[in-house]
Amino acid sequence: MHGFVNAVACAAALHEIAVEVHRTHAKRLLIDTGPVIGQLTKSEHATVGEQVAALFPGIRVAAIAPVGRPVGEIAPAARSKGADYLGFGTRAEALAWLLAD
Numbered sequence: 001m002h003g004f005v006n007a008v009a010c011a012a013a014l015h016e017i018a019v020e021v022h023r024t025h026a027k028r029l030l031i032d033t034g035p036v037i038g039q040l041t042k043s044e045h046a047t048v049g050e051q052v053a054a055l056f057p058g059i060r061v062a063a064i065a066p067v068g069r070p071v072g073e074i075a076p077a078a079r080s081k082g083a084d085y086l087g088f089g090t091r092a093e094a095l096a097w098l099l100a101d
Contacts, residue, residue, distance in 0.1 A: 005038040018055040049077025062094040
């Protein structure tokens with residue numbers, strides 16, 4: 001997902017990613033939000049978290065948010081719905097968690 005973001009564009013991108021993840025039977029996913037311009041609201045973050053949980057069951061998902069971008073509510077919402085999801089400030093942190101176990 002590159003360019004400007006809003007809740008609709010984010011949902012569409014997550015669906016596209018999910019199709020590819022399920023097609024390839026991937027068990028781990030790294031999402032880098034660095035190229036994304038724009039900011040979701042707190043409630044939109046919660047909605048994205050719910051979408052992550054619904055679209056990626058059984059898949060470990062790490063997201064990288066650039067320093068200075070608020071964490072929002074994606075992780076709490078995703079994890080409350082059973083997703084194995086965490087957000088990180090750096091690629092190194094995300095990869096270390098993603099590849100652990």
